[in-house]
Amino acid sequence: MKILVISFLLSFVPSLLTSQTIISGTVTDPKGIPLIGANVYLDGTYDGASTDEFGKFSFETSEVGSQILMVSYVSFEPFNLVKNVSEMKDLKIILREDVNSLETVTLSAGSFSAGDNSKISVLKPLDIVTTASAMGDFVGALQTLPGTTTVAEDGRLFVRGGEASETQIFIDGIRVFTPYSPTANNVPTRGRYSPFLFDGITFSTGGYSAEYGQALSSVLLLNTIDEPVQNKTDISIMSVGGGLGHTKKWEKSSLSVNATYINLAPYIALFPDRNDWIKPFETMAGEAVFRQKIGDGLLKIYGAFDTSDFELNQEDINQPEGVHFKLNNQNFYTNASFSEMLNNGWSVFAGGSYTYGKTKVGIDEADSKDVENSAHLKLKLTKRFSNRFKLNFGAEQLITDFDEDYTEPLLNANLGFNNNITSAFTEADIIFSRKLALKVGVRGEYSEMTDEFTISPRTSLAYKTGKNSQISVAYGDFFQQAENEILKFSDHLEVQHAQHYIVNYQYAANNRIFRAEAYRKNYSNLVMYNDSQPNVDTEFSSNGTGYAQGLDLFWRDNESIRNVDYWVSYSYLDTERKYKNYPIQTTPSFVNTHNVSVVGKYWINDWKSQVGISYQLASGRHYTDLNSPGFLQSKTKSYNSVSLNWAYLISPQKIVYASVNNVFAFKNVNGYQYASTPDANGNFARRELRPSADQFFMIGFFWTISDDGKDNQLDNL
C-alpha cells in the first residue's frame, strides 16, 4: 500500500506527468476466496503492487500498448495475461493451485517410498541401517513393512502370497538379474548391494507402473546417489569382517568405491551353529559408481563384483552322515545409464545392464556348474506437457543365456536356454487437481522363446478425501516367465499371469502415517510338473492357478513420544495355489496368515546413543505331515523374534555398533523334514528345520574421514 501512496504523490511531479494508466482488479483462488499478498506486476517493469486483504490491487504505469501482466503467489501456478494496458481494468484473476505441492494427492496404492524428500515417505534412508533386525541389509529393513511374509530361513522378499522370484529388483531403472547372494539350505541370504550407495528406494507390493515388467508380485526400485557431497573415506571393522569405502569428487564427475570382506570362520569357532562347516561362509565384494555430467545430462556407471565360497555337511534325516554341500559363486553386475533433459519438456533416459553369474554347487556326488549371461537394454522418453500432464514411453530388451553342466557318477547332462523378451510401454500421468490424479499405462511383451505376445494394462487413481487423507485404487495385469530352474528343462511353457486389484487409504500428518490397503490377486498359467523335483524327464504344463487376498496395515509415529520413533505393521494374508506338484489347491509352505512387525528407536541424548528394538511375530506355516492323510495340512507353531541394537557415538566421526538377533532365543521351527521311508511301526520319523543358529551377535566400529571433518556417523544413525 505504501508503494501506491508514493507513486500517487510522485504523479504530481511534473516530469512524471506523462500518460499514466491505472491497472486494477482482484485475485482469488478457484473458490473465489481472495488471495492476500499476491504479487501483481507488469513483466520487466517496476510497476506493480501486492493485493490487499480483499484480494484487490491497483497501481499506475506509464507503459503503453500490449504488456504482460504477471501474478505470482506461493503455492499457486504463476499467471500471465497479455493485453493492452488500457484494458487492464477491474480484472478478475483466478489463480490455479500449483499441483507441484505436498498438498497434491499421490498415487499411493501398492507402493512405499523411502527417502523421497518431496512426498510422503514411509521409510527414511537411515532406517535401512538402524532397524535392529535388518543387520544393514536393505531387504531386511523392507521385511518390517506390511505385505511381506516372514520366511526366516530364506531372507528374500516374499510379497503377498508370491514366491521370492516374483519380486524384481531394479537399480536406476535397470533390471538386476541376480540380486541375492547364494546360500546353503536354511541359511538366510542377504541383498548383494550396499545400502549406502542408494538415496532413494521405492518398494511396490503391487499395481506398479507399466515401465516395469517380468514381475508377478512386486518391484523394488533402488536409485544410486546422483551427486555425492564431498570426498570421504569410510572404514568399518566388524566381528564378521570389514569394509572400506572411498568417494572422490571432481568438478563434473565423481567416483565411489566400496569393498567388503566377510568371513564367518572366527565367529563360528566361538559360537558353533547347527551346521557342520568345513569351510565357513566367506565372501568378498566390490562396488563402484562413477558419475559424469555431460552438458545437461548425467551418465552413471555402476559395477559390482562379488565372490562367495563355503562348504559344509548339512543334517539330513535320510542320511545320518549328513549331506555334503559346497558352493562357489562369482557374480558380476554392471549398469550404465544416461539421462538428460531436452528442450520443450522432453527428457530422455537410456540404459543397460549386463550380468555374469557363475555358480558351482556340489551336493554329495552331484556337481553342477551353471553360467548365466543376461542383459537388459532400455530407452525411455518423457514429454512433460505441463505440471498436470506427462507422457512416458519406451522400449526394452531382455536377453538371457543360461548354461548348466550337471554331472553325477552315472549321469551327464548339459542344459540351457536362450530367452529374449522384447517390450514396449507407454504411460500417462494426469493430475486433474490437487484432489484427483490418474496414471494410465499399457505394456506389451513378446517372448521369442515361447513365441507369445502379452498385453498388460495398468492404471491407478488417487482421490484426496481430506487435508491429510486420501484413497487410491489400482488395477494391473502382470506377466512373468518361469524361473531359470524350470526354463532349463522346458521351453514351451506359457508366460505366468497375475491380476492385481488394490484399494488403499492413507492418512499422513505431523510425522504420523497410517496406511490400510486391501488387495486381491488372481494367478493363472502357473507352472505345474509331475515330479518331486523338476528334472530332464519331468512333464511340465502351464495349468497352475491361485489367488491371494488380504489386508495390510501400517502405522508410524515419530511425534507422540519425545526421541522415540516407531512403526507397527500388520499383514493378513489368505492365499491358495495349485502349482508345482500340488495335488490340490492349498496354502503354500512359505505363507504366514498373520505377520506383525514392531520397530522402535530411542535416542538417549545423555549417552549419545540410539537403541533400537524390533519384534517379529508370524503365525505358523503349513507343512505336510506324512503320518496323517493330506497335503500341507499341518501348521508349525508361530515364529517370534526380538532383536536389539545399540549405536554409540564416540565422536562425530566414530561410532560403535552392537546388535543381537533373537535376544530371548525363541526356539523357532520353520518346518519339518520327514524320512522317505517309514520305520518298523509304519511311522515316518521327522526332524525340525531350525535356523542354523537361534541367535546372532554383531559388534562393529565405523569411522568416517572426510575433507572437512564434518561429515559424520551421526548421519548413519
Place this chain on the structure above:
Amino acid sequence: MQTVFTYLTIFFTVLVMQAQTKTASDETSATPTKYEKGMVEAFRLWEEGKQWDAANMFERIASAEPDNWLPAYYAAQINVIYSFGEKDKSKLSEQLAKAQDFINDATTISKDNPDIMVLQAQLYTAWIVFDGQQFGMQYSQKASGLYEKALAIEPENPRVIFAKAEWDMGSAKYFGQSIESHCKNVEYAIELSHNFPTKGKFYPSFNLDRAKKVLAENCH
C-alpha cells in the same frame, strides 16, 4: 538427533536483521535511479515488518533488472528466513521452493558467488531444523560442502567465515567438543569486517552486532 539442530534454530532465527543495516546511508544518493528507489523502498517495507510486501517488491525489481542478482537474492532470503519456525510442511516446502527459484535465478546471473552459496546452505538448514531426522542426512553434508566451497572462493570474506563458524558451533556443542576454534573464527570475521570492502550499493553487509552477540553468548 533433533536436539543437534535446535541449536541451529536459535542461530538462524536472528538472521532477519542481517541484510538491513546499511540501507539508511544508501538513501543519500544524489539522483536515485528507478532501481535505487525500488531497493530503498523494499528495504523500508522489510524494516517496517512488511516482509512479504518487500519480497514482492524484490521480485518485481528482479523482473525489471534481469542482469542484477541482488533483488533475486533478497527475495530468496526473505523466503528462507521466514521458513525457520514454520510448522506446516507443505507451506514450508512451497516457500522454500520459491526461495530456490530465486536462488537459481541469482546463481545464473552471478556464478560462484559466496553470498548465494551461504544462502543456499541456510535454505538446507531450514529443512534440517524442520525435521533433522529426515533431512539431516541429505542436507547437512550439502550445507557443509557449500560453506567449504564459499570459503575456498573468498577465504577472507567475514560474512562467509561468520556463517560457517555458526554452523560449526552447532555440531561441536552437541558433541561436547571445544568451540574455541569457531569462536576464534567469529573474532577473525569481526576483525576482517573492518577492512573488508563493500562491493557495491545494496550488497549484503556484515552484521557486526550479531557477530558480537554470538561471541558474547557462546564464547566467553
